[in-house]
Amino acid sequence: GNSVTQMEGPVTLSEEAFxxxxxxxxxxxxxxxxxxxxxxxxxxxLLLKATKxxxxxxxxxxxxxxxxxxxxxxxxxxxxxxxDSAVYFCALSYTQTGANNLFFGTGTRLTVIP
Amino acid sequence: xxxxxxxxxxxxxxMGNDKSIxxxxxxxxxxxxxxxxxxxxxxxIMFSYNNKELIINETVPNRFSPKSPDKAxxxxxxxxxxxxDSAVYFCASSHSGQxxxxxxxxEGSRLTVL
Numbered sequence: 703g704n705s706v707t708q709m710e711g712p713v714t715l716s717e718e719a720f721x722x723x724x725x726x727x728x729x730x731x732x733x734x735x736x737x738x739x740x741x742x743x744x745x746x747x748l749l750l751k752a753t754k755x756x757x758x759x760x761x762x763x764x765x766x767x768x769x770x771x772x773x774x775x776x777x778x779x780x781x782x783x784x785x786d787s788a789v790y791f792c793a794l795s796y797t798q799t800g801a802n803n804l805f806f807g808t809g810t811r812l813t814v815i816p
Numbered sequence: 817x818x819x820x821x822x823x824x825x826x827x828x829x830x831m832g833n834d835k836s837i838x839x840x841x842x843x844x845x846x847x848x849x850x851x852x853x854x855x856x857x858x859x860x861i862m863f864s865y866n867n868k869e870l871i872i873n874e875t876v877p878n879r880f881s882p883k884s885p886d887k888a889x890x891x892x893x894x895x896x897x898x899x900x901d902s903a904v905y906f907c908a909s910s911h912s913g914q915x916x917x918x919x920x921x922x923e924g925s926r927l928t929v930l
Contacts, residue, residue, distance in 0.1 A: 746921040789857055804861065806860070808858050809858070811857070
């Protein structure tokens with residue numbers, strides 16, 4: 703079956719620290735992989751995605767590489783800012799009869815302190 | 817311009833009541849979804865409609881009944897509310913078709929059952 707295992711939070715970092723949030727998956731076939739971000743009081747927004755092995759998704763200084771050999775899609779950022787404080791969700795997708803279903807990890811809350 | 821809008825944003829009600837949450841999208845998408853986010857931030861799909869037809873129906877009590885009057889709307893009606901129904905419910909929409917199509921999420925509707 704399909705599942706996503708994500709690093710437990712919460713994570714608290716100082717501004718300009720390096721961030722890694724681990725994500726591994728199990729899936730039948732070759733899913734697309736995503737990181738979504740949920741800022742306080744808002745809905746989920748797509749942060750980045752990768753649709754095939756060895757693809758690197760990047761956005762707003764965040765990066766993640768689709769590693770088929772380790773079934774991983776770890777999120778990294780070299781220097782976090784206070785404005786990055788949010789909940790981050792790793793997800794994989796499969797297409798089912800015209801719909802795109804997303805399996806989400808449990809989310810990792812990141813707090814960045816000045 | 818709100819792409820995916822949900823009403824109400826907050827709903828507090830008593831056990832046993834019946835309530836509805838409405839969702840509308842103006843993105844021209846033909847597929848809509850309801851996701852449930854519990855108190856631990858775990859997100860799980862409940863339903864998906866493609867062109868007003870139900871195509872994903874996860875293991876959800878039959879007290880939950882989605883209704884899609886047209887492609888731009890997907891409403892969620894819940895009968896005989898229980899304490900465990902307290903959660904944030906997110907509506908989303910996407911195009912359908914080959915390959916992955918990005919899901920766009922609403923801001924969520926927080927339901928509290930007392």
